[in-house]
Amino acid sequence: MALKSTLRDRRRLQTSREIQRAALSLALSQGYEGLTTEMIAAEAGISQRTFFNYFLNKEAAIIGETVSFDEETVAWFRESSGPLVPDLLQALRRLLCSSDLDRGMSQLIDRLLNKAPELVPIFYGSLKRLSDQLSDLAVLRLGQDARADADLLAEAISHALADTFRIWANDDAMAPDSIVDVTTARLLVLRGFLDQL
Amino acid sequence: MALKSTLRDRRRLQTSREIQRAALSLALSQGYEGLTTEMIAAEAGISQRTFFNYFLNKEAAIIGETVSFDEETVAWFRESSGPLVPDLLQALRRLLCSSDLDRGMSQLIDRLLNKAPELVPIFYGSLKRLSDQLSDLAVLRLGQDARADADLLAEAISHALADTFRIWANDDAMAPDSIVDVTTARLLVLRGFLDQL
C-alpha cells in the first residue's frame, strides 16, 4: 500500500498550495486582521471544514507545508567524514534542491511579514522545525551528549538561512543555488562578531 | 502623572504573577491539553474577563510578563566605547540584575516545556522579543544598515542565554550572576563550530 496513488497526493498538494495562495493574497489585500478561515475557504473554493482537514489552524495555512530532509541525505550525512558544519550546509543544499522553491510565494510571504509583523513569531516557530532537523543531523555525528551544542549551532544556521531566503525572494537575479553560499557568508559575519570574545 | 501609584502597579504585577502561577500549575497537573481560560481564572480567583485584561491570550499567561532594558542601560550602552559583543553581554547582566529572577517559576516553565513540547514555539516567540531588543541595542552602535547583521548576532546571543536559563533553573547551586558567564561560554562553543568554515 506504500507509494501508491500519487495522483491523489498531487491533487492534495495542489489544493494545499491553493489554500495557502488564497490565505496569503487575502491577507495582503484585506489585511491579516479580520481575515477569517471562511474567507480563505471561499477564496480557495472549498468548505471551511475542508480547510481544517488540510491545516491544523489558520496560521499553518499562511506558512504552508513543511520541508524535511530525505532519507538519502540523512544517510549521506551520517556516513560522511568531512567537517560537521560544511556537511550540514551541504545537506541544506540538497534540501533546497529537492524542494522546488517558489520565489513568487516567498515574495508574498516576505511582503506579508513586513505588513503584519505580528506574524513573524509564527514563522520563527516554523523555522524552529527546520532547526530541529538540523540539530538531529548534527547529533548523529556528535552524539546525544552534545544536543545543547547542536541546538545552538542549528539555530544559528537556520537563522542565517532565513535571512538569505528573504534576500533571495526579493532578488530575481539571484540563483537558488547560491542561497547556501550567501548563508555561509552570513555565518562568517556572525563568527566575526564572536571573535570579540 | 508619571511614576505615580506604585501600589496599584504592585498589585497588578502580583495578580499577573498569580495568574501565571495558576496557569503553570494547572498545565503541569492536568495537562495543557484541555486547560481552559476559565479554569485558570477560577484558580487565580478572578473572572475570565479579567484574565483577558491581563493577558492577550492563554499562551501569554504561560510565558508571563516580558522584561525590557531600562533607559539607563540603553544610555550606558549607547555611550560605551568598548567592543560591541561584550557590551551587549554587560547589558544583559544589568537586565538580569534588575528583573528579580524567580528560579521556582523558571523550573515550572522548564518542566512544562518538557511535558508539553508543543509550547516550545510559544517560548521562542517570546525569546524573539528579547532578541529584538538586543538587536535594537546593537543597531545603536552599528547603524541601521547593519540591521541584518545585528539580528543574526542577537539571535545567537539570545538562544545561548535561553540555553543557560534552563541550566540555571535546574541547578540550585548556580548563582544568577554567573548566568551571563555561562552564556559567554556557550557562544564560544558556537564560535568553535563556525571556525570550521
Add this chain to the structure above:
DNA sequence: CACAATAATGCATTCTGTGCAATATTTGCT
C-alpha cells in the same frame, strides 16, 4: 460496473477573544 478507500461537507458544540456597559475599588485632594 461495482466496491472499497479516501476526501469533502454540514452540523452541533466547545473554547478563545473582544466590545461594551455596569459596577466596584482605589487614589488624590480638601
Add this chain to the structure above:
DNA sequence: AGCAAATATTGCACAGAATGCATTATTGTG
C-alpha cells in the same frame, strides 16, 4: 474622613477558531 475622578473588575453578548461525528461525494482497483 469624605468626595470626585481615575482605574479595575465583572457580566453579557457575540464572532470566530477548531473539533467530533455522521453523511455524502469522488476516486482508484479489480
